[in-house]
Amino acid sequence: MAIKLNNSVRWVGKIDWELRRFHGEELSTHHGSSYNSYLVQDQKTVLIDTVWGPFAQEFVNDLKREIDLHQIDYIVANHGEPDHSGALPLLMHEIPGTPIYCTANAVKSLKGQYHADWNFKVVKTGERLSLGTKDLIFIEAPMLHWPDTMFSYLTEDNILFSNDGFGQHYASHQMFNDLVNQEELYYEAMKYYANILTPFSKMVTKKIAEILALNLPLEMICPSHGIIWRQNPLQIVERYQKWAQDYQENQITFVYDTMWNSTRRMAEAIAEGIKQADRQVEVKLFNSARADKNDILTEVFRSKAVLVGSPTVNKGVLSSIGSFLEEIKGLSFKNKKAAAFGAYGWSGESMATISKGLSEAGFNVVSDGLRLLWNPDAESLARCADFGKEFAASCL
Amino acid sequence: MKKWICTACDHIYDPAAGDADGGIAPGTAFEDLPDDWVCPVCGVGKDMFEEYND
Numbered sequence: 457m458a459i460k461l462n463n464s465v466r467w468v469g470k471i472d473w474e475l476r477r478f479h480g481e482e483l484s485t486h487h488g489s490s491y492n493s494y495l496v497q498d499q500k501t502v503l504i505d506t507v508w509g510p511f512a513q514e515f516v517n518d519l520k521r522e523i524d525l526h527q528i529d530y531i532v533a534n535h536g537e538p539d540h541s542g543a544l545p546l547l548m549h550e551i552p553g554t555p556i557y558c559t560a561n562a563v564k565s566l567k568g569q570y571h572a573d574w575n576f577k578v579v580k581t582g583e584r585l586s587l588g589t590k591d592l593i594f595i596e597a598p599m600l601h602w603p604d605t606m607f608s609y610l611t612e613d614n615i616l617f618s619n620d621g622f623g624q625h626y627a628s629h630q631m632f633n634d635l636v637n638q639e640e641l642y643y644e645a646m647k648y649y650a651n652i653l654t655p656f657s658k659m660v661t662k663k664i665a666e667i668l669a670l671n672l673p674l675e676m677i678c679p680s681h682g683i684i685w686r687q688n689p690l691q692i693v694e695r696y697q698k699w700a701q702d703y704q705e706n707q708i709t710f711v712y713d714t715m716w717n718s719t720r721r722m723a724e725a726i727a728e729g730i731k732q733a734d735r736q737v738e739v740k741l742f743n744s745a746r747a748d749k750n751d752i753l754t755e756v757f758r759s760k761a762v763l764v765g766s767p768t769v770n771k772g773v774l775s776s777i778g779s780f781l782e783e784i785k786g787l788s789f790k791n792k793k794a795a796a797f798g799a800y801g802w803s804g805e806s807m808a809t810i811s812k813g814l815s816e817a818g819f820n821v822v823s824d825g826l827r828l829l830w831n832p833d834a835e836s837l838a839r840c841a842d843f844g845k846e847f848a849a850s851c852l
Numbered sequence: 853m854k855k856w857i858c859t860a861c862d863h864i865y866d867p868a869a870g871d872a873d874g875g876i877a878p879g880t881a882f883e884d885l886p887d888d889w890v891c892p893v894c895g896v897g898k899d900m901f902e903e904y905n906d
Contacts, residue, residue, distance in 0.1 A: 561862060599894045603861035658873065659893065 458495070458522050459631055461676065461684065462613055464590070468503075468519055469493040470511045473627045478539075483651060484750045487644055488627030491539055492680045494617060495522060496610060499588020500529040504608060504617050505680055509542030516546050525551050530585060532592065533558040534619035535605045536565030540680050548574050557585060559596055562604035579606070593672075597621065597663050599656045607667075614675040616667075621660075622692045624648050624682035634687035641683060643754075645692065648681070649699050650757035651750050654787045660700040664693055702791035704760040707738040708851060711752055712765030713745045713774040718799030718831050719765045725837040726763060726797060726826070729844020737848065745776040753783060761793035761851045762819065764810050768800035768827075773809050781813035788818055793851050796825035797843070799832070822850045856882045857904035861894035864904055 459467040469492040475485045491507035493515065501523065507515045519525065525547070533541055533556050544566070548554070555577045558566065563576045584591040590612040597605045600621050608617040624644035630636045653660060677685040677692065685692050708730060714720040720743070727739050742752045756762055764780070766773035773781075796810035807827040814821050826843045828836045853867035865871070865885075870878040871892050876885060882901065890897055 598861045598863070603894055655895065 457518070461494075461615075461678070461686075464497050464613060465610070465615060465678075466495045466497075466522065467492060467631065467678075467684070468495045468515075468522055470507045470515055470518075471627050471629065472508075472511070475625070475627070478625065483625075484748050485625040486748075487625060487640060489625035489681050490627055491542075492678065492682075492684075493540075493543075494678055495519075495528075496587065496590075496592075497523075498590050500586070501527050502530040502532055502585070502587060502592065503528050503547075504532045505534055505540045505619065506543035506547060508539040512543035512546045515543045516550065519547075528554060530554065531556045532585075532608055532617075533562055533566065534608055534617060534680070535602060536562045536569065537602060537620075538569065540619065541566060541569070544574070545570055545572065548572065557592075557594070559598075559604050559606050561598065561602070562606070565602065565604045581606075595663075595667065597659075599659050600663060601652055601656055609672060614673040616672075616674060616677045616689075617680075618677055619680045620648075620652070621663075621679060622677050622685060622696065623679035626682040628683055631684055632687070633683050633685045633689075633692075636683055642695075644682065645695070646699070646757070647750060647754045649696065650754045651787075653699075654757060654789060657700040657702075657790070660696055664697055664700075668693075699757075703757065704791065705738070705758045706736060707740065707755070707759045708761045708763065708848070709752075709755045709759040710739070710741040710763045710765065711744050711756070711777070711780055712741070712763075712797075713743060713767075713776045714765075714799075715767050715769065715774070716831075718828070719767045719797070721832050721837070722797055722799060722826070722828060722840050723763070723765055725832065725840030726844035726847070729841035730848040731844075732841065733845040733848035734852070737851070744780050745774070749776075749780070749783065752780070753787065756784065756789065756792075759792065761822075761847070762814075763795055763797060763847065764814060765797040766806045766810060767798050768804050768806040771803050771805045773798075773806045777806075777810065781810065781817065784817040784819070785813070790818060792819050793822050794819035795821060795823045795843075795847055797827065797840075798825075799828050799830065801830060804829075823847065853879075853881045855904040855906070856901040858891045858894060858896060859900050859902055860896045861891065863891055863893040865891075865901065 766777040798806040807825040
């Protein structure tokens, strides 16, 4: 069902209440998601983005109830990823020849995925498409989060169609930021940033500065996932500015895996030490084999420091910690302190493996770490608490 | 000095400008960039660049 945003813009996307995993199995989406597509009608009619492939037929059927497809003069593809371009093959079958406005890189990504030679119109930053009384202005945004990404701005209505920027995997019939649960909304917005945009923070800062410098009035930000920012839309822009500046809160996060609970008991004893040294700091513990990895990465994103633990198994680490180290390497968090810990029975390589992984991921490893033989006894637990106190002191 | 273009994201490395964020002084030829230099836009390595003619 379409939802009217104002007199000329309708949301014609798909709310996906069922979605729990995205990007294959890579990303958890506890609150579902939506694929936002927008129909703008002026003297000319333009469709901005589509939906994910599995919903292509529903999308096109629903769209036909809104408009005769042949009245669509232009299509804008802000980003070629399949969750936004997935209905293009079906749509272009219905209205072949309709021009698709996109970046040069989106021609590559769309051709690379669909192997179709549609009527592409390559646009660059600052170019305008006249819709009659209003214009769409295109703003390239490479690596936010693919090379092909761009934003489109609708004059007169003052709407920024920001594609994945400012989006959240958050299914809601409320549609607008002022009508939803703020805690859920901001958690999902932060999770999206932490898990997808962190590596591109430098570009986030630059692009926001570039857009603000244009001094365009902003009444709404319409992202391609989740709710629309209409009440004080700049609030999410300001939040992004903070998140892009090596964001951290006063939090230390433990990420560990454990076989026979020795490493877990170490984690808890180290946490006790931290709390003895610093009552203010928030301390959270996650077993990486049990907790959701994207939630863990969101907690890492908001932390000033992490402690990563694994017992030694086959001269290495447990697989969930191996996976975690790979994740943080790709996300390139900045300005975070770290240390390793773990129990072992004979060879004891896990601490060095984790320290190396943390260093390679750009964390500031502040100590050699702590490794203990077999199950911790009272003396070992006291060493853990001391280690925690030292770590807390180095994070002040 | 020649400009080079990133084949992943189309960023153009202009030796006259260098890459301030990456610690590269203006006037540094592409060939003289350190081996671990990466595209300031998308992060791919030097091997993903090719010569660019305006």
